[in-house]
Amino acid sequence: MADIRYTRDHEYVRLDGDVATVGITDYAQRQLGDVVFVDLPAIGKKVTKGGDAAVVESVKAASEVYAPLTGEIVAVNAALSDAPATVNEDATGKGWFVKIRIADTGELADLMDQAAYDAYVASLG
Amino acid sequence: MTDSPPTEPLRRTPLHALHLRLGARTAPFAGYEMPIQYPAGILQEHLHTRAAAGLFDVSHMGQARLTGKNAAKRLESLVPGDIQALEPGRTRYTQFLDGEGNILDDLMATRLATTAGDEEALFLVVNAGCKAQDFALLQAALPDLELTILEDRALIAVQGPRAAAAFARVIPGFEAAPFMSMREADWRGATLFVSRSGYTGEDGYEISVPAALAEDFAATLLADPNVKPIGLGARDSLRLEAGLCLYGRDIDATTTPVEAGLLWSISKRRRAEGGFPGAARVQAQIAQGPARKRVGIRPEGKAPAREGTEILSEGGALIGRITSGGYGPSVGGPMAMGYVESAHAAPGTRLSLMVRGKALPAAVAPLPFVPARFYRGA
Numbered sequence: 001m002a003d004i005r006y007t008r009d010h011e012y013v014r015l016d017g018d019v020a021t022v023g024i025t026d027y028a029q030r031q032l033g034d035v036v037f038v039d040l041p042a043i044g045k046k047v048t049k050g051g052d053a054a055v056v057e058s059v060k061a062a063s064e065v066y067a068p069l070t071g072e073i074v075a076v077n078a079a080l081s082d083a084p085a086t087v088n089e090d091a092t093g094k095g096w097f098v099k100i101r102i103a104d105t106g107e108l109a110d111l112m113d114q115a116a117y118d119a120y121v122a123s124l125g
Numbered sequence: 126m127t128d129s130p131p132t133e134p135l136r137r138t139p140l141h142a143l144h145l146r147l148g149a150r151t152a153p154f155a156g157y158e159m160p161i162q163y164p165a166g167i168l169q170e171h172l173h174t175r176a177a178a179g180l181f182d183v184s185h186m187g188q189a190r191l192t193g194k195n196a197a198k199r200l201e202s203l204v205p206g207d208i209q210a211l212e213p214g215r216t217r218y219t220q221f222l223d224g225e226g227n228i229l230d231d232l233m234a235t236r237l238a239t240t241a242g243d244e245e246a247l248f249l250v251v252n253a254g255c256k257a258q259d260f261a262l263l264q265a266a267l268p269d270l271e272l273t274i275l276e277d278r279a280l281i282a283v284q285g286p287r288a289a290a291a292f293a294r295v296i297p298g299f300e301a302a303p304f305m306s307m308r309e310a311d312w313r314g315a316t317l318f319v320s321r322s323g324y325t326g327e328d329g330y331e332i333s334v335p336a337a338l339a340e341d342f343a344a345t346l347l348a349d350p351n352v353k354p355i356g357l358g359a360r361d362s363l364r365l366e367a368g369l370c371l372y373g374r375d376i377d378a379t380t381t382p383v384e385a386g387l388l389w390s391i392s393k394r395r396r397a398e399g400g401f402p403g404a405a406r407v408q409a410q411i412a413q414g415p416a417r418k419r420v421g422i423r424p425e426g427k428a429p430a431r432e433g434t435e436i437l438s439e440g441g442a443l444i445g446r447i448t449s450g451g452y453g454p455s456v457g458g459p460m461a462m463g464y465v466e467s468a469h470a471a472p473g474t475r476l477s478l479m480v481r482g483k484a485l486p487a488a489v490a491p492l493p494f495v496p497a498r499f500y501r502g503a
Binding site for chain 2: 033034036037039055057058059060061062081
């Protein structure tokens with residue numbers, strides 16, 4: 001199984017070497033409801049852990065997606081422009097948002113593993 | 126440790142238990158715990174209402190009866206609508222105004238079948254968030270009339286192209302009821318007030334039901350597979366596509382009916398005679414044209430522009446703000462309403478919307494975004 005880590009803001013990080021694929025969790029997409037627009041950053045943009053990385057909009061509202069890690073955007077999921085509902089259908093697969101080249105792997109220690117995230121979501125009721 | 130400050134407990138409508146059984150996700154709205162969406166989700170709920178029929182719980186709204194001598198004429202001292210011209214059983218949309226002609230709330234007023242002489246009776250439906258203030262205003266300004274607040278009634282809307290057929294299966298005889306009319310119906314020994322109106326741009330009814338019967342009545346309508354429960358989320362996207370104002374966003378105590386494009390709700394007689402709060406300012410705005418106007422706006426890209434978004438002219442000057450904005454499921458893209466300086470209000474005028482620091486191209490668009498399909502006779 002791939003190494004997946006989570007933030008308290010319900011972003012996930014899937015690691016592949018020093019590149020992290022980032023999206024929002026299934027819990028997050030269910031809370032948002034139907035995703036109708038995703039605003040992605042430019043490739044090459046530097047992002048800071050906890051800073052703005054993208055915006056996801058449901059019918060109701062716009063929500064920030066925060067960078068789980070500091071680094072540089074090396075890819076964005078352009079397919080979401082025409083098919084934002086992919087975020088609802090396959091949040092942790094085809095519904096990814098961006099790939100970040102990680103600047104400091106030490107930050108990974110701040111993220112939750114699967115068991116910790118599952119317990120966290122359960123605690124939210 | 127200190128106690129947390131006391132907070133007003135959320136009120137629940139007579140349909141609360143039904144909402145929970147239907148899997149609603151609820152949130153506070155105007156002091157009530159209201160269903161925002163059901164498991165189908167806002168997008169499907171919206172599209173279902175346009176394709177078939179949706180059932181909405183709007184019991185949080187205020188319902189009242191206003192009776193007494195010359196009640197219609199007396200109400201006209203608070204609103205610019207032509208209430209005196211209403212035939213019995215007919216409904217009009219109007220607004221409570223302040224002394225500057227600003228909108229304190231918008232409401233539906235129906236003339237009920239008159240009893241005797243100059244005794245008149247009106248049925249009023251006002252917004253949930255304003256009802257305490259509205260009723261206080263009526264009692265203070267019209268002490269000669271009797272205001273009966275109908276606390277023990279639910280209000281249920283059924284809207285959509287299949288609404289009339291679905292309603293007829295429960296209560297026949299209202300298929301040909303005119304748009305903006307209201308009549309009583311008997312259901313299980315109780316009196317319902319059935320109004321052909323709504324807030325979606327679709328045909329349909331709003332039905333005032335005694336609280337004790339509300340859940341049975343709603344469940345009976347929902348037994349029809351064409352009728353699905355719809356939350357406040359889709360109610361908002363439906364009304365925005367229909368170009369209808371939401372009090373507190375598109376109209377409030379800083380906007381007049383003229384600025385808001387609601388002049389159609391003020392008759393020729395009332396424009397000429399005045400006699401409502403703020404009449405001088407409203408009449409001046411009619412004569413000279415208002416400095417700003419509410420308009421529809423279509424962003425050219427896919428990004429929705431939400432409430433509060435700054436609107437810039439093509440030249441880059443700040444000319445207004447979005448008051449309601451989002452994604453229109455039937456439009457298939459973003460849509461918004463807002464106020465702009467009148468020089469920029471003509472449909473087709475190009476604008477920019479400042480979304481997250483970027484100027485996104487947009488244009489003034491005619492309202493509604495989706496054509497109204499009110500009942501206009503068989």
